[in-house]
Amino acid sequence: MDEGKTLPGRDLDLEPLIPVLEGKMKARIHAHRADDILTAIRISEEFGLKYVIEHCTEGYIIADILAEKKVEATVGPLLMEHSKHELWEVSLQNPGILAKAGVKVGIQVDSAADTQYLRVQTGIAVREGMDRQEAMKAITINAAEILGLDSHVGSLEVGKDADLAIFDGDPLSNLSHCLYTIIDGVVVYCKD
Numbered sequence: 528m529d530e531g532k533t534l535p536g537r538d539l540d541l542e543p544l545i546p547v548l549e550g551k552m553k554a555r556i557h558a559h560r561a562d563d564i565l566t567a568i569r570i571s572e573e574f575g576l577k578y579v580i581e582h583c584t585e586g587y588i589i590a591d592i593l594a595e596k597k598v599e600a601t602v603g604p605l606l607m608e609h610s611k612h613e614l615w616e617v618s619l620q621n622p623g624i625l626a627k628a629g630v631k632v633g634i635q636v637d638s639a640a641d642t643q644y645l646r647v648q649t650g651i652a653v654r655e656g657m658d659r660q661e662a663m664k665a666i667t668i669n670a671a672e673i674l675g676l677d678s679h680v681g682s683l684e685v686g687k688d689a690d691l692a693i694f695d696g697d698p699l700s701n702l703s704h705c706l707y708t709i710i711d712g713v714v715v716y717c718k719d
Contacts, residue, residue, distance in 0.1 A: 553577045559613035566612035568596060579673050581635065584614060587621045590628035594679065599673045600625060601633040602665075604641065605648045622665065623657030632661070633670040650699035662699070 529630035546552040554576045556567040564580055571578040580586070583600035584607075586593055593600065602622045607614050618624075626632045634649050636642055645666060654663045671681025679688050689712035695704035 535637050538672065547576060548574065548579055550575065553579050553673075555579055555581055560616075561585040561588040563613075564589065565592070568592075568598065572596075583625070584621065586630070587618055587624040588616070590624050590630060594629035597631075599631045599633070601670070601673060603633040603635040603648055604637055604644070605634075605651050606644075619651055619655040622652040622662070623655060626665070627688050631669050631673065632665045633673045634662070634665040635670075637707040646699050647701050650701070651698060655663055659699075664681075 547554045554571060556578055557568050558564045558567050558580050559582050564583060564586060567578070567580060570576075579599045579601060580593075581601045583593075583602050586600055586602065586612065586704060602625065605617075605619055605622070607617050610616050622632050622634060634645065634652060636648060649662050649666050652665070653659050657665075668677060668681040669713070671679075673676040680690055681687075683691070691707075691709040692698070692705050693707040693709075694703045695706050704718060705716070706718045707714055
């Protein structure tokens with residue numbers, strides 16, 4: 528080392544970015560507007576990042592580009608108010624348009640408290656044009672793949688966690704009730 532030069536100190540605020548820069552972890556990029564989504568893609572490509580676009584609110588405007596670039600997107604929540612400029616162009620058809628274009632779509636809510644509305648949001652996506660099978664994948668295997676958890680969850684396969692919910696009707700209908708919830712093969716909830 529040259530005399531007079533010192534190594535930079537550790538920056539604990541930035542250190543969590545190392546796995547992202549090394550490609551060991553996906554960057555989860557919060558973007559609503561089409562121009563912001565395209566900027567996120569450009570920066571990710573420039574730095575060779577693995578990434579997912581979260582919310583992807585105006586993704587339907589650039590669906591063909593997203594599909595061509597094999598972008599993964601989590602969409603939602605679908606019932607957002609137009610409370611800020613970035614949400615003015617929200618469309619309930621967004622998940623369906625993206626899926627039809629070939630984008631791997633997951634459907635999201637914004638907080639653990641809102642998880643109870645995930646199936647309602649998914650039902651809305653189906654009502655607004657998303658293929659039912661694609662919608663089910665958006666809350667199961669696609670979501671697991673996007674999060675990098677598909678070796679454990681997201682589909683019913685030997686060797687995966689035995690996590691399952693059983694409903695008394697269509698799981699995407701707000702008229703149906705969850706009868707059983709099974710986690711790791713153990714019934715943790717029974718409606719009776």
